[in-house]
Amino acid sequence: MADLASRITKPDEEPAPAAPAAETKLDGDEEVGSALVDATYDVEIKLSDLQNEEGNPLYSVKSFEELGLPKSINDGLLAMNFKKPSKVQETALPLMLANPPRNMIAQSQSGTGKTAAFVLTCLTRVDLNQKTTPQALLLAPSRELARQIQGVILSIGQFCGDLTVVAAIPGAVARDTKVEGSIVVGTPGTVIDLIKRNQFDTKNLKVLVIDEADNMLDMQGLGDQCLRVKQKIPRTTQILLFSATFPDKVMSFAEKYAPSANQMRLKHNDLTVKGISQMYMDCPDQDKKYDILCKLYGLMTIGSSVIFVRTRESADEIKRRMESDGHKVSVLHGAYEGVNRDTLLDDFRSGRSKVLITTNVLARGIDVSTVSMVINYDIPMKGPGEREPDAETYLHRIGRTGRFGRVGVSISFVYDKRSYQALTYISNYYGIDLVQLSPDDWDETERKVQDVLKSSRAKPDYAPNAIKVD
């Protein structure tokens, strides 16, 4: 890795002017293949941190080869059909792999390859011959996401020999047994529990990754636990924070958590994914929402669908009603425990179940390529008394579809002034127009949805196929 800087500086280019001290915008390059890669985003990067010893800028790499990764890792990328780095990969990877290691705060739209970016960094930094010494720790906000990341590590690392990746989640790891693996990926509660019991030796950690970092560092939620983990790791550990959303509120804390980090940020208006057609359904009243949901069932099963509701109880209730009305659906939320949850999600991944009702537990990170429709049965709200529209959760929820350049539809249900105003706030926040659907004109609703779903789009060549777990 020592020569990384020279390797990614294109020798045939004019020497660039000295990097300005302040933040500078870089426009995304034109690429071909899909709307996703065609899109030009304003990416804000702190250029002051982006120069090598000769003062040349380290903008990006245009191929994985330029990173000079070990052959075993390159073979893993090829096997997973990663041929060309996505924007976040070409920009963040050279920064994360450079020596001496620097912290990183990286923001990128849903389904654009953040996971592969930090997994590559972990695999590169870890001595995989030390199979019982944890050297990289990755934290995620849900059991499902932790398992998924474990699957990505094992896939990209499939040619790295016997890769030992421990999932530190309830039921998958014994609380009174030593954690023995090169890489640990887990949820904060279990990880802290293991550290407390002296079953997780953190002193050799080279990398700490916090996925969904804005959620994880929220002091109303998991922030405290992440802080405690940080206190237990070496000062020299490289800290990498990733998310599609970084609201200002948590950004200052993120900068303290990952001091003097290189940063890759996006503006609100560049956060939405072009392949996702965002629609809303004008429901006459709360009671009619359920009937309309049932009428949408046929459209939901064109591919797979996720229905997001506010509470566990309503998730169970809707499942019960839909089943009694003859629809096949499954449900997953935090009241379910351990391995049961794994089975439920595996069934959804494999297509054995096609319509999944869930809470915010699955709003973030979950990558199931077949998901073509997301329904916001309840508009996500946050804050005391749930009075404030939750624009971040909205974006993460709809990001369960339209992944890696695929098309998808989201339908948000509004039924009263409050839900309508909340959705209006969210569409203004991202600077987008939503397509209106009317429950009175069913032919038109079907046409609008099917028009999107049948429009095929070339998959970008960096897209992984379905992520395999186990």
Add this chain to the structure above:
DNA sequence: AAAAAAC
């Protein structure tokens, strides 16, 4: 008037 995450 939430969800998640540890026992």
